[in-house]
Amino acid sequence: MKTMIAKIRTLYRTMSLREKSLCLCFLIALLIIWSNNWIGRTLEWNIQRNLSATELATQQEWLKRNDAISAGLSNALKRVDPSKTYAAAQLSGQIDGLIRQTGLSNQADIDPVRTREGEIFNDHNLRVRLSRISIAQLIKLNKLLQQESPYINLQSLRIQKNRTKPDQLEVRYQINSFDLKDLN
Numbered sequence: 001m002k003t004m005i006a007k008i009r010t011l012y013r014t015m016s017l018r019e020k021s022l023c024l025c026f027l028i029a030l031l032i033i034w035s036n037n038w039i040g041r042t043l044e045w046n047i048q049r050n051l052s053a054t055e056l057a058t059q060q061e062w063l064k065r066n067d068a069i070s071a072g073l074s075n076a077l078k079r080v081d082p083s084k085t086y087a088a089a090q091l092s093g094q095i096d097g098l099i100r101q102t103g104l105s106n107q108a109d110i111d112p113v114r115t116r117e118g119e120i121f122n123d124h125n126l127r128v129r130l131s132r133i134s135i136a137q138l139i140k141l142n143k144l145l146q147q148e149s150p151y152i153n154l155q156s157l158r159i160q161k162n163r164t165k166p167d168q169l170e171v172r173y174q175i176n177s178f179d180l181k182d183l184n
Contacts, residue, residue, distance in 0.1 A: 073120070077180070084151050085179040088113040091124050094152065095175060098144045099128070107131050121178045125155070128173040132162055138171060145175070152177045 015023065062069070086094055092113050099108045111127040130141075138159070145154055156174040 077120075080150070080180065082180040085121075086124070086151060086177045087122070087179045088115050088124050090179075091126055091152070091175075091177045094148070095126060095128060098141065098148075099130075101144060102137050102141045104130055104133055104137055104141065107133055119181070121180050124177045124179070126173075126175045126177070128175060130169075130171040130173075132165065132168045133171060134168060138169060 012020070092110060096105075096108075096110060099105055099110075107130050109129040109131075111129075114125045116123040116125075130138075142154075145152060153176045154173065155176040156172075158172040160170045162168040162170055
């Protein structure tokens with residue numbers, strides 16, 4: 001160890017002033033890069049620690065309210081008849097049936113159902129585009145959809161007039177439904 005330090009000292013003494021200043025600049029640059037990396041990792045660790053603490057506090061709050069949430073869920077499930085909820089294919093078929101009742105099957109374009117799985121229920125979303133329909137047909141379809149509530153819900157409705165025939169409408173529905181999973 002002493003010989004290595006002695007070799008470094010002799011090397012330093014043999015350097016010119018220019019070489020000494022370049023060596024010092026190199027060491028300072030290394031120190032800046034190392035300290036910047038160390039500070040970045042420390043800040044990232046602190047951010048992750050704070051996020052974990054927040055997540056733990058949120059989970060503790062949910063656990064404290066477990067009884068109230070379970071009671072609310074059981075009350076909500078009592079009000080819903082599982083036989084009336086619609087699976088993805090049933091939702092598409094039911095909407096198609098409602099559209100046929102209003103005589104709009106030729107003007108309708110129904111997208112495939114998108115499903116989001118959950119622990120208690122599956123959430124289904126469906127887009128329907130209707131072109132060249134009258135206001136009376138729109139009102140009739142809306143009444144039919146309201147009769148299916150709470151099992152089929154209208155999430156959004158966008159109405160535009162037809163550019164070629166202003167007395168007709170272009171309508172886009174975003175329809176939402178759910179089906180309860182068997183909890184047994």
